[in-house]
Amino acid sequence: MPSPLQPLASRAATGGLIAAGLLAAGLLAAAALPRQQAASAKDLPDPAVAETPAGRPTATATAVLAGGCFWGMEAVFEHVKGVKEVVTGYAGGTAATADYERVSSGDTGHAEGIRITYDPSRVSYGQLLKVFFAVAHDPTEVNRQGPDVGSQYRSAIFPTDPEQRRVATAYIAQLNRSGVFTKPIATTMETWRGFTPAEASHQDFVARNPNHPYVVLHDKPKVARLKAEFPRLYR
Template sequence: MTRSLIAFVGFAGLSIAALSAGSASAERAVVIPAAKIDAPRTGTLQTAIVAGGCFWGMEAVFEHVKGVKSVTSGYAGGTAATATYDQVSTEATGHAEAVKIVYDPSVVSYATLLRVYFSVAHDPTQLNRQGPDSGPSYRSAIFPQNAQQRAVAAAYIAQLDNAHVYPSKIVTRIEQGQFFAAEDYHQNFFDRNPYHPYIVHWDKPKVAAFKTAFAPIAR
């Protein structure tokens, strides 16, 4: 069952206001420490690629981070030939739904993006699922773009696990693989479909939680 169908079946008969009220109270950012190490702050735009469930919500959260220039929803971990929504949904392609974040490191650092990622963009303790979505395409994964990013990601996962900030162990994988942009109808889905039941129930509370917990870097 696709997530759009799940949304309409699961929330049939509920008003948008009821959905918003019910989910907003349940969504919050996990308080976590800043990373102890960070990637070098260069003078040029950098790219980060992360996966953590449905890319609609991931895209929406990172679009609200100061210093982020663009966010693209897509697929990572598989091949170009299978980088389509219909194929990825079969859970047999090796792809994860992911987002490509282009950011200005003079404004926001790679480690700060990871802090948002682990704190509020998704739950890094859920294995091959997020919320109502299940399967390896919804896995928690980081796709470092260079050795420095890989070192920061690995160290931060170890730091957070050692601090026991979550009730369960972090299952986020550090992977390699090319990113492929998703279909046009998936891009900016949050902004273009503000009353979609999935967006209302799962993603609007997440964005609100980010703005509350990360007010200094939120826009």
């Protein structure tokens, strides 16, 4: 994705940027880049395996997910009822390499991700996963989302406890069996190694830059799908 601190320019080596003219021309972008798979929320089953009540004794819980550019992921989950806070950042690598420029190289082990603090009495981890798979990104893409290419844009789940790992593992298997997607789920289940918040310029980027070309083309449509397909969860 384009850095908010840089002009729009081609950066195919890292998958971080696409040409300014291509980005501004939505029709050209749509024609030149692979389309994300359309999986309507109504087609996705609810998770068959749920967290046990004893697994969530506190008023808040934390989920860490990665699925392409963290701007759009953050924007989607900020509109989910029961979510108290969403922070963009880096997961999967070490804190020493958790900065935007180094992560953009694709060799730090990090993925651009979000940390979600939520109220499990209002929204379950399973519901968050359904939003993740249905509208937040394309879970069948390997190391890319739309124009963004590289391992830092992989689809990944970072369970913060055994309950989350159990629910997420079962749901991925369930989705693969369901045949909702024409390709296998590429989402990886990764070891929790902590989460480093991204730079201030990347926090609440969509809310602060609603007319940014990348936001208009790639992020706002995700929020619109959330509203249309999850009306009871949307706020």
